[in-house]
Amino acid sequence: MNGPQDLGGQMGFGPVAPEKDEPYFHADWERRALGVTLTAGSMGAWNIDESRHARESLHPADYYSSSYYQIWIKALETLLKRHGFVSERDLEAGEAIDPAATPKRVLKAENVPAVLAKGGPCDRPMAEPARFKAGDPVRTKNFNPTGHTRLPRYARGKRGTIEAVRDGFVFPDTNAHGQGENPQWVYTVVFDGTEIWGEGADPTLVVSIDAWESYLEPA
Amino acid sequence: MSHDHDHDNELDPFAARVRALETILTRKGLIDPAAIDVIVDTYETKIGPRNGARVVAQAWSDPAYAEWLKRDATAAIESLSYTGRQGEHMQAVFNSVDTHNLVVCTLCSCYPWSVLGLPPVWYKAPPYRSRAVIDPRGVLEEFGLTLSPATKIRVWDSTAELRYLVVPMRPEGTEGWSEEQLAELVSRDAMIGTALAKAPD
Numbered sequence: 001m002n003g004p005q006d007l008g009g010q011m012g013f014g015p016v017a018p019e020k021d022e023p024y025f026h027a028d029w030e031r032r033a034l035g036v037t038l039t040a041g042s043m044g045a046w047n048i049d050e051s052r053h054a055r056e057s058l059h060p061a062d063y064y065s066s067s068y069y070q071i072w073i074k075a076l077e078t079l080l081k082r083h084g085f086v087s088e089r090d091l092e093a094g095e096a097i098d099p100a101a102t103p104k105r106v107l108k109a110e111n112v113p114a115v116l117a118k119g120g121p122c123d124r125p126m127a128e129p130a131r132f133k134a135g136d137p138v139r140t141k142n143f144n145p146t147g148h149t150r151l152p153r154y155a156r157g158k159r160g161t162i163e164a165v166r167d168g169f170v171f172p173d174t175n176a177h178g179q180g181e182n183p184q185w186v187y188t189v190v191f192d193g194t195e196i197w198g199e200g201a202d203p204t205l206v207v208s209i210d211a212w213e214s215y216l217e218p219a
Numbered sequence: 220m221s222h223d224h225d226h227d228n229e230l231d232p233f234a235a236r237v238r239a240l241e242t243i244l245t246r247k248g249l250i251d252p253a254a255i256d257v258i259v260d261t262y263e264t265k266i267g268p269r270n271g272a273r274v275v276a277q278a279w280s281d282p283a284y285a286e287w288l289k290r291d292a293t294a295a296i297e298s299l300s301y302t303g304r305q306g307e308h309m310q311a312v313f314n315s316v317d318t319h320n321l322v323v324c325t326l327c328s329c330y331p332w333s334v335l336g337l338p339p340v341w342y343k344a345p346p347y348r349s350r351a352v353i354d355p356r357g358v359l360e361e362f363g364l365t366l367s368p369a370t371k372i373r374v375w376d377s378t379a380e381l382r383y384l385v386v387p388m389r390p391e392g393t394e395g396w397s398e399e400q401l402a403e404l405v406s407r408d409a410m411i412g413t414a415l416a417k418a419p420d
Binding site: 005006007008009010011013014015016017018019022024025026027028029031032033034035036038039040043052055056064067068070073076077080085086090091094095096100103106107108109111112113116117118119120121122123150151152154155166167169170186188190196197201202204205206207208209210211212 | 231233234235236237238239240241242243244246247248249250251253254255256257258259261262263267302303304305306307308325326327328333336337339340341343344345346347348349350352353354355356358361362368369370371372373374375376377378379380381408413
């Protein structure tokens with residue numbers, strides 16, 4: 001979706017302002033926000049793509065005025081409600097009032113190291129060979145889906161070159177919406193800065209994205 | 220709002236909101252608060268940029284390892300026991316005299332947790348995510364890094380599940396250094412691409 005998350009090339013946000021010797025957390029609630037998000041995710045009711053879509057579906061004004069951990073928590077509340085784990089009444093009262101759906105699993109402290117070490121690989125075996133090979137000229141699709149996609153606006157309808165064929169990966173555009181993993185080949189595609197940004201672009205700039213096969217057409 | 224002291228957070232409505240959510244989920248038996256403690260401890264004390272610095276130092280010291288890292292970063296990094304969440308599919312990209320690499324996630328905050336730990340706030344915030352792809356030189360200037368106009372810039376937008384680690388160039392004057400000494404020269408920012416490796420004192 002053309003949501004607030006799709007930031008590449010937008011203007012007006014000001015300087016980056018890196019913080020010297022930045023701590024991992026700026027408040028204790030951020031620690032809990034990280035942990036609640038990860039433990040709730042490990043219930044197995046939603047996947048990373050649905051999570052990302054919940055975050056980018058925040059109202060733009062809300063998204064831009066929230067810190068990243070705030071975005072996580074707001075999206076987490078949406079996911080928990082959608083999947084029947086908390087109700088609006090629970091959240092309003094700040095208490096457990098309504099019964100909850102049954103999770104696939106509950107992450108116990110003793111299992112955390114193994115679960116974090118395993119991660120959540122998203123590569124999948126592919127039955128079909130890759131359509132493109134390194135060096136192939138391609139053009140990205142021009143589309144504006146209302147659902148989740150990982151093709152940023154700045155890279156739509158642009159001519160680029162396949163730099164590398166990666167692996168088969170779960171397709172976020174369907175996986176975010178409970179429509180299955182439908183894995184596709186993923187490619188690293190490079191674009192000249194001038195192709196993307198046109199007049200006045202940095203002539204030394206090359207930008208790459210990692211694109212699922214259905215985002216690409218031969219050029 | 221200042222978050223300098225933990226007790227100030229009691230006044231912060233968002234801290235109350237997170238606490239309420241944790242309480243609700245705990246009472247319903249959906250999460251184990253002790254699991255949260257372990258997660259926080261892991262990312263606060265065990266997984267951080269020193270993991271990545273060790274990968275870089277080994278690549279600088281051992282050409283065969285560097286070649287492996289280039290070819291199959293996930294396996295090469297796993298050989299140092301750095302695995303897991305947000306590091307499942309790694310790629311290492313090597314700076315050269317000709318090309319400087321910079322990593323961003325314009326769409327969210329994708330970041331190689333297994334080798335760099337949790338991302339800094341600026342990496343997740345709109346100024347960096349919006350400008351890294353269109354004005355990388357301007358962004359680097361804000362980090363105090365001025366590249367030669369002749370140096371090409373390659374920006375890697377992490378739009379899929381591949382996670383990128385920048386391998387900076389080894390500084391001159393470090394011949395014969397141990398991997399431990401070399402790792403000290405490799406900052407988190409150097410492995411994102413917003414800095415170079417530090418020069419020896």
